[in-house]
Amino acid sequence: MIATHDAEAIRRVEPLMGTTVSLDIRPPLVSPDVIDDVFDQLRDVEARFSTYRPDSEISRLARDEVREEDCSLDVRHVRAACDHLAQVTGGAFDARRRRADGGGTLDPSGFVKGWAIEEAAWRIDSAGGRNYWINAGGDIVARGHAEGGRPWRVGIRHPDRADRVAAVLAVSDRAVATSGTYERGAHIADPRTGLAPTGLSSVTVVGPRLAFTDAYATALFVMGLDGMEWLSRQADYAAYVITDDERTVWTEGMERYLVRGA
Numbered sequence: 001m002i003a004t005h006d007a008e009a010i011r012r013v014e015p016l017m018g019t020t021v022s023l024d025i026r027p028p029l030v031s032p033d034v035i036d037d038v039f040d041q042l043r044d045v046e047a048r049f050s051t052y053r054p055d056s057e058i059s060r061l062a063r064d065e066v067r068e069e070d071c072s073l074d075v076r077h078v079r080a081a082c083d084h085l086a087q088v089t090g091g092a093f094d095a096r097r098r099r100a101d102g103g104g105t106l107d108p109s110g111f112v113k114g115w116a117i118e119e120a121a122w123r124i125d126s127a128g129g130r131n132y133w134i135n136a137g138g139d140i141v142a143r144g145h146a147e148g149g150r151p152w153r154v155g156i157r158h159p160d161r162a163d164r165v166a167a168v169l170a171v172s173d174r175a176v177a178t179s180g181t182y183e184r185g186a187h188i189a190d191p192r193t194g195l196a197p198t199g200l201s202s203v204t205v206v207g208p209r210l211a212f213t214d215a216y217a218t219a220l221f222v223m224g225l226d227g228m229e230w231l232s233r234q235a236d237y238a239a240y241v242i243t244d245d246e247r248t249v250w251t252e253g254m255e256r257y258l259v260r261g262a
Helices: 032-049 057-062 073-088 109-126 210-232 252-256
Strands: 002-005 010-016 019-026 096-098 104-106 131-136 139-143 152-157 165-171 174-180 200-207 238-243 248-250
Touching: 010 032, 019 032, 019 109, 032 057, 032 073, 032 109, 057 073, 057 104, 073 109, 073 210, 109 131, 109 139, 109 174, 109 210, 139 152, 139 210, 152 174, 152 200, 165 174, 165 200, 165 238, 174 210, 200 210, 210 238, 238 252, 248 252
Parallel strands: none
Antiparallel strands: 002 010, 010 019, 019 131, 096 104, 131 139, 139 174, 152 165, 174 200, 200 238, 238 248
């Protein structure tokens, strides 16, 4: 864990949920106890939803060792949200994933991380935080403004060049999520087939709530370019994608966030 706290900002970085979670709060600041509560909550979510822990609640549910109606309220909420997303995305996002060998598994991770960070943001909101961002491996909640009253800047990493950004976004009171293969390899599968999607290298979605923004980014990565029309019909969401042949395409709504000349 790395943490700093002064009159100008609170910053904390900690490995969690298979990635690195970083928090940057500008005035008005909140109590350090609130920050501790936020990271305790994220650790609790990781413990209950990790598909890598055999004793996690979600792993026990997947093995039918516990009934869904006996699970915690959070698990039942996540399952219901994932079922809704499977319906609205035509199956491009689905926690019940089919494997290429014909088997299946239960994995709501594509929703849980964004939902957990969103829940953490609400805790900071309730404590009086107004200007901050939380970044969990590229999934971001950005509230208010950074220094000087400017919107937060979010760089979209170039999928093939780690030292370059493909675009820069300026966001305030928005969520940003990126799906791609450049950080964790080919970890995204089409839940309808169990096969790896083709056509896109990177998908970035901006929206009002991180849980759905993150899920929509995953769904769009699975849909490919054909999904851009679907995303543009989702109210208050915008997308920027990089294709496998390095073309950039974005929806009309993304124009308000793109920083020209960055």
